[in-house]
Structures are given as C-alpha cells and as structure tokens.
Amino acid sequence: MDSAGFIQKLTDVVGEQFIHTEPVALRTYDCDALTIYKGVPSAVVLPESTEEVRRIVEICRECHVPLIARGAGTGLSGGATPLPGGVLVVFTRMNRILEIDYENHLARVQTGVVNLHLTKKTLPHGFHYAPDPSSQAACTIGGNAAENAGGAHCLKYGMTTNHVLEMTVVLPSGEVVHLGADGEDAPGLDLRGFFIGSEGTFAIITELTVRLTPNPESVRTMLACFSQVGDACRTVSDVIATGAVPAAMELMDRYTIEAVETVVQAGYPRNAEAVLLIELDGLPSSIKPLETLIRDVCEKNNCSSFRIAQTEEERENLWMGRKKAFGAFGVIAPAYYCLDGTVPRSKLAQVLEEFEEISARYGLRITNVFHAGDGSLHPNVLFDDQAPGETERVIECGAEVLRACIRAGGVLSGEHGIGLEKIREMKEQFDEPTLGIMERVRDAVDQDGLMNPGKIMPDEEHIFPLASGGALARMGGGMTK
Amino acid sequence: MTTGEKADFAGGFPESENPFIGPDAPDRRMIQRCIHCGSCVTSCPTFTLLGNEMDSPRGRIYIMRLVAEGEMAPDETVMKHLDRCLDCRACETACPSGVPYGSLIEAAREGLEKIRKRSLPVRVFRRFLFRCLLPSRTLLRLAGAATRLYQATFLKSLLRGLGLLPGKLAELEPMMPEAPPISSMRALPPEVAPIGEQKHRVAFFGGCIQSILFGDVNRAAVRALAANGTRVVFPAVQTCCGALQAHAGDREAARILARQNLDAIDAAGFDAVVLAGAGCAAMLYEYGDLLASDPVYASRAAAFSDKAMDVTVFLARIGVREAHHPEPRKIAYHHPCHLFHALKVRSEPIEVLTAIRNLDIVPLEESDWCCGSAGSYNLTHTEISMGLLDRKMGHVKDSEVPVVCTGNPGCQIQIAFGARERGMDLRVVHPVVLLDEAYEAEGVYRGATLP
Numbered sequence: 001m002d003s004a005g006f007i008q009k010l011t012d013v014v015g016e017q018f019i020h021t022e023p024v025a026l027r028t029y030d031c032d033a034l035t036i037y038k039g040v041p042s043a044v045v046l047p048e049s050t051e052e053v054r055r056i057v058e059i060c061r062e063c064h065v066p067l068i069a070r071g072a073g074t075g076l077s078g079g080a081t082p083l084p085g086g087v088l089v090v091f092t093r094m095n096r097i098l099e100i101d102y103e104n105h106l107a108r109v110q111t112g113v114v115n116l117h118l119t120k121k122t123l124p125h126g127f128h129y130a131p132d133p134s135s136q137a138a139c140t141i142g143g144n145a146a147e148n149a150g151g152a153h154c155l156k157y158g159m160t161t162n163h164v165l166e167m168t169v170v171l172p173s174g175e176v177v178h179l180g181a182d183g184e185d186a187p188g189l190d191l192r193g194f195f196i197g198s199e200g201t202f203a204i205i206t207e208l209t210v211r212l213t214p215n216p217e218s219v220r221t222m223l224a225c226f227s228q229v230g231d232a233c234r235t236v237s238d239v240i241a242t243g244a245v246p247a248a249m250e251l252m253d254r255y256t257i258e259a260v261e262t263v264v265q266a267g268y269p270r271n272a273e274a275v276l277l278i279e280l281d282g283l284p285s286s287i288k289p290l291e292t293l294i295r296d297v298c299e300k301n302n303c304s305s306f307r308i309a310q311t312e313e314e315r316e317n318l319w320m321g322r323k324k325a326f327g328a329f330g331v332i333a334p335a336y337y338c339l340d341g342t343v344p345r346s347k348l349a350q351v352l353e354e355f356e357e358i359s360a361r362y363g364l365r366i367t368n369v370f371h372a373g374d375g376s377l378h379p380n381v382l383f384d385d386q387a388p389g390e391t392e393r394v395i396e397c398g399a400e401v402l403r404a405c406i407r408a409g410g411v412l413s414g415e416h417g418i419g420l421e422k423i424r425e426m427k428e429q430f431d432e433p434t435l436g437i438m439e440r441v442r443d444a445v446d447q448d449g450l451m452n453p454g455k456i457m458p459d460e461e462h463i464f465p466l467a468s469g470g471a472l473a474r475m476g477g478g479m480t481k
Numbered sequence: 482m483t484t485g486e487k488a489d490f491a492g493g494f495p496e497s498e499n500p501f502i503g504p505d506a507p508d509r510r511m512i513q514r515c516i517h518c519g520s521c522v523t524s525c526p527t528f529t530l531l532g533n534e535m536d537s538p539r540g541r542i543y544i545m546r547l548v549a550e551g552e553m554a555p556d557e558t559v560m561k562h563l564d565r566c567l568d569c570r571a572c573e574t575a576c577p578s579g580v581p582y583g584s585l586i587e588a589a590r591e592g593l594e595k596i597r598k599r600s601l602p603v604r605v606f607r608r609f610l611f612r613c614l615l616p617s618r619t620l621l622r623l624a625g626a627a628t629r630l631y632q633a634t635f636l637k638s639l640l641r642g643l644g645l646l647p648g649k650l651a652e653l654e655p656m657m658p659e660a661p662p663i664s665s666m667r668a669l670p671p672e673v674a675p676i677g678e679q680k681h682r683v684a685f686f687g688g689c690i691q692s693i694l695f696g697d698v699n700r701a702a703v704r705a706l707a708a709n710g711t712r713v714v715f716p717a718v719q720t721c722c723g724a725l726q727a728h729a730g731d732r733e734a735a736r737i738l739a740r741q742n743l744d745a746i747d748a749a750g751f752d753a754v755v756l757a758g759a760g761c762a763a764m765l766y767e768y769g770d771l772l773a774s775d776p777v778y779a780s781r782a783a784a785f786s787d788k789a790m791d792v793t794v795f796l797a798r799i800g801v802r803e804a805h806h807p808e809p810r811k812i813a814y815h816h817p818c819h820l821f822h823a824l825k826v827r828s829e830p831i832e833v834l835t836a837i838r839n840l841d842i843v844p845l846e847e848s849d850w851c852c853g854s855a856g857s858y859n860l861t862h863t864e865i866s867m868g869l870l871d872r873k874m875g876h877v878k879d880s881e882v883p884v885v886c887t888g889n890p891g892c893q894i895q896i897a898f899g900a901r902e903r904g905m906d907l908r909v910v911h912p913v914v915l916l917d918e919a920y921e922a923e924g925v926y927r928g929a930t931l932p
Binding site for chain 1: 519524532533534540547575576578
C-alpha cells in the first residue's frame, strides 16, 4: 500500500478531523517532555475508543508501520518520542471516566483521563487516586501505567502498579485482551503487572480499572530546613529507621529553592542548603506522636528551622513549590535534563556528594529535588541547549550520574521509565541473561517490533535524532547507542 | 525532515521577512523559557476541546520557535493554530516557568498580520473597525443607536422572519447583545463629587463598547466610587483602550490609541485610573510593555500602567463600604480571564460582593475557565467559542443560581447569550452594579448629584 492509501485507511477510522499529517502538526509532536531526542512521525491519530485503536493497530500491522502511544506528552524519559516515520496514537480524546464504584473503591477510566481529574472528581466523595506524579495536573492514567509512574505520596501508598487492577489492551496482533481483574488477586499469570511499566513496547492500553483511596482523616505537612545537605539526607534515613512511614518526604537543594522561590514563593528560606517537605497522614491521634518523633530526628540532625503548616493554604503553598520545582528551572537555565536514579536511603548523602564532583568536572550545574523517603532521586543537569556541543556533554554527564547511582547499589529509574533516555545504561544495570529474558518476553508479545520500537531495551537498529544546537532538533546526525 | 528543508525554506522566505524576527517579534528568551513540560496543556480551553498539541500553549510556543528559527514557513497551518488561541492566559497560571505567554502570542499575531494575505474588503473592514469605529465615540453611538433601533422595532423580526440575513450574519445575529436605550449611551459627566468627605480622587476610563452597551455599569461604578469617598474625574478626550486591536494583531493601532489616552489622562495627578471592564483593564496594565520602546511615551506609559486599576481592586483596597441588597439571592461569580489569569485579580471582586452582606455566593465549577467570548473570538471562531459556552452554561445550570456576576463586557454578552439560547432566566451582571443597587436601596445616594 502506498503512503496516501495508508493515510486514507487511518482517516477512515478516526475521521479527517482527528488525523494530522501537516508538517507543522507533526513537528509539535516530535518529542515529549524529554526534548533531547526528536522524531517526526508520519501521522498523528486521535482515536476515541478501543475499537478505533484496534483498527489503527491492524492497519499499521498490515503496512509494517510502527506505533507509538502518547498520553499528555509529559513523560521525562522519551517514552512517547516517535520513531521517525511511525504513527503516533494520541489519547487526549479518550478522556472519559467510565464508571465510579465508591462502594468497592474502584474507578473505570479510559486511558487518556488526566490523573488529577480523577482525584478532583472523587475528592468530594471522600476518595482520591493516590499516585501523584508532579505532572498530575496534565499526565494521563494510561501513560502513568505504561511508565509505572510514582509520585510524592508513593512512599506510603505505592506506585501506579499498586493501584491498577485491570487493563484493557490492544495487542500488536490486533486482539483486544483484558489483563487482571477487579478483585485483589486475579487467577492465572499476572500479566497486568507484566504490562505495567512496559512503556508501550508490548501493547496499547485503552482502558483501566484503578483503585480509589479513601482520603486520610487528617494531614500534617511540615518543612525542615538544613544548612548541610548531608544532614537532610541523614534525617531521611533516620526517620525511616524509626519505623515511621510518612505519606511523603521530599528533599530540595538550594538551587531548587532559589528557582522555586523566584517563580511561586512557596515560603522556603532562600538561605537554606536543603529543605525537607514531610507529610504525615492518618488519624489525628496517630499523627501527633509521629510529629514529635520527626521533629526530634530533625533537631538531632541539626535542622536550622522546623515549621508545621497551620492552614490549608499554607500547606498547599508548601506543596506548590515542590510540584512546580521542575518547571521553575526554566527561570534559572535555558534547558534542563531531569534524571531519575534511585539509591538506598542510607547512600543519599554519599551519592549527592558524588553528583557535586561530577557537576564540577563537567562545569554543569546539577540541582536536586527528589522523593527522599524512597531514595528516588531527581538530579537535574542545567544547561544551555543553544550552546554548540553542550547537549552531547549533558548526556554524558547524565550517564555518569546514573552510573554513580548504580555503583551505590541503586537503579536507573525510580519512576520516569527508561524510554530513550537511559537505554544505554541498561547494560550496566542488568547482565546479558537478564536483558535477554526481557527481550524474549517483549518479542513474544510484539513479534514484529511494531510497538514503540527502540525503547527500553538497548537497540542498534532504531535511530532517534538528537536535538543539538537547539531543542528544536536541527538534525546533527543520528544518535547511535 | 532534513537540513535541506531548512535551506528550501530559507530560500523561499528570507530571514528579513521572517515575521518572528525583529524588535516587536515574540521574545526569543521567553520562548526558550518554555521547557516543554506540558503542565499547561490541560489548563488550555482549546486543547481541552480539540485535543491537539498544536492547539495547546506548549504546541503554540513550539510553533513560534520553529518559525523564529527558520525551520517552518509561517503558512496557513501555522496561522490557523496561532489564531485559535483565545488569549485567555490560563496557561500563565499553570506555567511553572513563568513564561509570559500572553505577550508571546500577541507579538506573534502582530508578526503574522504583516504577512497575512487578506482580501481587500476584509482589510478595509478591519482598518475601519479598529482604527475608525472603535476609537470614535460618535460613530460608536451611531452604531449603538442603530442596533437599538433594529432590536427594538419591527426590523429585527422582519429581517429574521424573511430570512434576509446572509449566511454567517444570520448565525451571528442572535449573539448580538441587547443594546440599552439610546439615553444610556450618553457620556459620563466630567466630574462627580464624593458623598461625604473626599478621601480619594481617581480618573475614570470608560472604554469604547463598554460606554455604549454598558453605560449602566460605568455609571454604577462611578456612583459606588462616590459612595466610598472618591471624587471621580472623567477626562473627556479619552478613547478606546486598544485591546481588541492588540489581540487581533494590530498592535500599531493599539499603540496609537495608548498614546492618545496617555495624553488625555494625566495619571500622575490621580490616586488611580479606574475602570469597570476586565479586558480594558488588562490592556491599560500593559501600556508600559506596549510602549516600552517608545522614546517619548515609555516612562509615562509605565507610570500609567501602575495606576490602572479595576474598580473592584480599587474598592477592595480602600475598604469597600458594606450594604444590603434589596433582593438577597444566590449568585455565582465567573472570573473574567483578563482579571484572573492576566492580572491575577482573584479575591477582590469576591470581596466587593461579600461587602453586600446578604448575598449568598455559591461556588461555580470552572469559574476561572474562559467562556469563549475572548474579544472578537466568538465572531471569528464561532464553533470553538460555542463549545466553550456550552461548557460554561452547563456549570451555571448546575449551580442553580438566578444571577451570575462577572466583570467584563465580553463575558457578560456571551453568558447572557448562552442563557437566552437555552431559555434560562438568568441575570448576568457586573459586581459593581449589585453594589450600586444595594447602596441605592439603602439610601446612600440620597441628596447627591450623581450620573
């Protein structure tokens, strides 16, 4: 089939209004929130149902054109970066909340439902959707499942995989299957767990049944400030060592504080080297002793000030600073590269020191804002994407940061996924046989390499152009891995 | 895409003709401030309605960058997506990087206007509308009177009934606001004395369409100001603020009008320049930016912008006098985008309404979402506009209020139209009008000479 015939077939499925092939449109979809790599798709389609997705997959299979699924395009590892020439399937129209079952704490949603929209809808009824990535105001629940997204409150409540009970997915064969069940323990193989975090390389998720979490009886949010980052890190492992499980424990360093305070005035002291944002939730009677305990641990680790939010407004403000931290880097640098390694809590201080050393060696500033409670780091390399050669250097610097995490006994990704970003480091994380079984499993599901090829698994075949000398990819030659 | 394509583009479209390069072009540093995180997309009404990245703030900034860097020609598709922006600036509220999206899109539109191929009649009409009709009080009053005549006489039913209105006009005709009696279109008196002791002295900015169609709002504002110890001066030679022109890409016309207003109103001599329309307010706040590179007017414009103030902000700041409304009812407040997102005026209108002690203000879902009016957007992009209005009216219906308050003429016209279309018995009113009614009923104005 020629290219025009192929496009016509896709058009027949979604309708003229919901397929884009004009160059300008295709370019606006050439990357997600990771802007280092770009790929221009051959078409962008916006289906509105599982059936439309199924037909799109069939057409692509017949024509051997790869598919890439995209929710809101807020992913930070390039999971939704199109393979050049592939078809990008965008889920902004599949945004219906299909059913809410408060009695059984379940919601059935289409894949493109925005994370925060589900929480907003259920909040007045005493429930929320617990996984809360910083991008929750925009990111989609399907995208969260594909990446197994985390968030600040995952320390206590678990990652996306702990909240998705069932998924409807379209396989590369065009078959529609249902993985998992509404209950706690579905019989048979746990294929649900197997597909979550596969970053669209197995199949396309179209509907999900997720768990709704009852709102806590009460919440206390506190801010502890430190004049040494090391002290803040030690506080984190000391708190967890007491057996306490805060709802969230977030660390921000002084560069992050500076950026945040410039943009939103969250009330973080600009002279602190680090702040810890700690949240407790539960019954008021159980929170009180924890609060005292945490204050003691903070003081023992030389915290310079400790404050508990007195009003809901103050609490929201403290959180707004955290939620907007990444975006705020735009104010202090033209571009940033957000990494996502995870290390054992006890190694936090040591790893941050190593980052300092790497930062000095590359002459690139590295800022830190992360889910300290579960050791899930977010080092951000700030840079100028217009400076010739800087993007390449940033990627090298980022790789060193990730290697430092692996050396400390950590892993490549806490919640952003591997995507394109960390693909080269997969070989350092896993040995050959382990990577081999992952590949064989993927190939068993996606025999023709149709689903988001070139992601997660090290791959010599698929090339994604590197944006150099400008985040708008003037193609400086392919990136080989 | 290869580098070859860039060469083709550069060949067919020299850098000197790039609409996004030059002193008035979208600020490249501000474009780069966008880090492509996507936090803004769900705040954008057009993205929510259409689902396309190109119709999101992030996508539009990306498009501006593609054009500015010479990678894309500013073709029809580029224009379509940039034109579809409401300029509601909800994305600025959502943006964690502080990207000044409003000024980017307006600069982009100014650039596109230079290369846009408009037919002669359209060009003549735009020039007449932006540079002759809106700035002229006389012509506007004539137009207002004609509208009134049309609506209040048999002409309306005759033309409608016979189907004499051509295509697009027939579609737009019902959206026309109900023109007030011609007597309401009269100018404000040059000066109104405060009731009681004078504590403040302000200049009042009337606005063009506002003065004709919402003369009652302006008079209510002036009376309420007087009731709060404020002497109100109305400099007669003032003209249209230039907002509609700027939104439509004719920032040069806006600059001309801004200079006229700066000449007409010596802001330095007043505590504030007060006005009762959100769209105009946002424009006056931006005179400083608009004339930043004007050697003569730059500093005066900046000082003027510092003094410009929505009437609710002024009243809230001076501590508005409380009152009781003769008809205590449930009301909802719709935030005009240009107050909420552009000027971050959020609590002040509510404070003014709260000063009316016996009103029951109920929450309105998505009260900070654009109603689809957006200047002349409802005329140029009727389908999208009506989609947004539908969403808005759904929430109004759910709130079960008989009164919606909002402080912008465009929103008032749009929501009132939405109510008419849906057969809803809804009063749409500026907050200051309710305040004025409360003062009136309580006898605050007794014995005073007021407009």
